[in-house]
Amino acid sequence: MSKGSFEIGGMSQDLEIDLGLLEGVYDGLRSYLRVFLSINLRFPKNFGKAALDFMNVQAGLLESSTGMTLSNVLAPMGEVIYDQENYRERKTGIWFVFQMDKEVVHSLQKIRNKADVNLKLDLVFSILRKEGTSFIDNEMIWSLEKTSFCRGSIWFTIPQSTWVNKILPGLGWPGFLLIEIPLKHRNLNEAYENIIFEFNKAELYFNQGEYNVCIAHCRNAMDSLTRNLTKLKNGTKSESAFKWLSKVDDSTLTWIDTINKTTSSIASKPHHSGMKTDFTRCEAESIYLVTLGLMNLIGQYQE
Known part of the structure; x- marks a missing residue:
């Protein structure tokens, strides 16, 4: 497991990547790296009657030692947290599907040079803040306030054996390209x-x-x-x-x-x-x- 976090209103929001779920995928035309990100959202104590609606997250996949951007993806979320039982803390997860073209894989092969692959996820969460105004039929009515953005990062390492034996074949790379x-x-x-x-x-x-x-x-x-x-x-x-x-x-x-x-x-x-x-x-x-x-x-x- 690789762990990271970001903060909202002084409250830590936990990030986690299960390396066992990483996989390369080839659809016959393009190659993709699938990464599952677990997120534990916690409502900040000083936000009162507000609600935080996590609409989407922009994820950038980088090679961590060089900072080189490899791929970007925008993923929907649709998670809401607010100060009410069952909503103060929410555990969710997102599958990111990063396109990995030939140039990206070649660059990673050269940088890693027979070693592990070191990557980083840069995340930008789009969050709509809403204020509770009244109840109708026991349902809270919200007024929309503004959209804000929160940033977080998580570093993770793909072991050489996993990269060579699992990820690269999954990406559809022929065997002779694996000779280093x-x-x-x-x-x-x-x-x-x-x-x-x-x-x-x-x-x-x-x-x-x-x-x-x-x-x-x-x-x-x-x-x-x-x-x-x-x-x-x-x-x-x-x-x-x-x-x-x-x-x-x-x-x-x-x-x-x-x-x-x-x-x-x-x-x-x-x-x-x-x-x-x-x-x-x-x-x-x-x-x-x-x-x-x-x-x-x-x-x-x-x-």
Whole structure:
């Protein structure tokens, strides 16, 4: 459970998120994160005959370490509290359904970097204050006064295991996107940043259906990877790099070079009349996965 609160007239209003109820949902077109917020409303003692009508709540989902806004939603409430038995305190709950597009999930994957996902809910409650004027047939008649806004926040953490094994699959993400590769490499330095750049471009164009361009960027990533491994092997880097590279035996380097050349041959578009010039999604995905696998392997080898 994660807990938070906000105040109305000096009275604490409790917030709680049950992490076990978090779920990712994919409807065939869009992905959503469902979050259930429990709210314990208490009527302030100094509000007399007034009533507080909680009309709706605006919820913003943020990545807590950066403050980056991920998604927003407006949810109705319809809860009223006032100074009468059974209405002084009300327990209620709201399901927030946050849209989680590809860019949002990619950003969270990079920020969390193999760790937990740290999130925050910023809440703005729209509250209509009403004043009791008289009774008709034992029912209170209210006069409307004004709408006010109260703000609250609650922080919560999704464990890595829950995020990877439950939330991401629920969001509809294919399995190969769950493979995580380090974003930096101590031995390859700037070259590795270029490799990551090319791979990210490949992923971007794959998702856009530009399979020829995707494959071209896969080739660039693998070419750069192979060239820089060769430089290390041939002694153009530091002694510490040799110690690191000794973990990657010659057979692995030969295998990487062979895979690179083979994939480059497959990915070279023929220009002869009547021959294939465009790649299918399946072909691009296969080359993409080979590239991802090689980067994942080398990414784990660092001094």
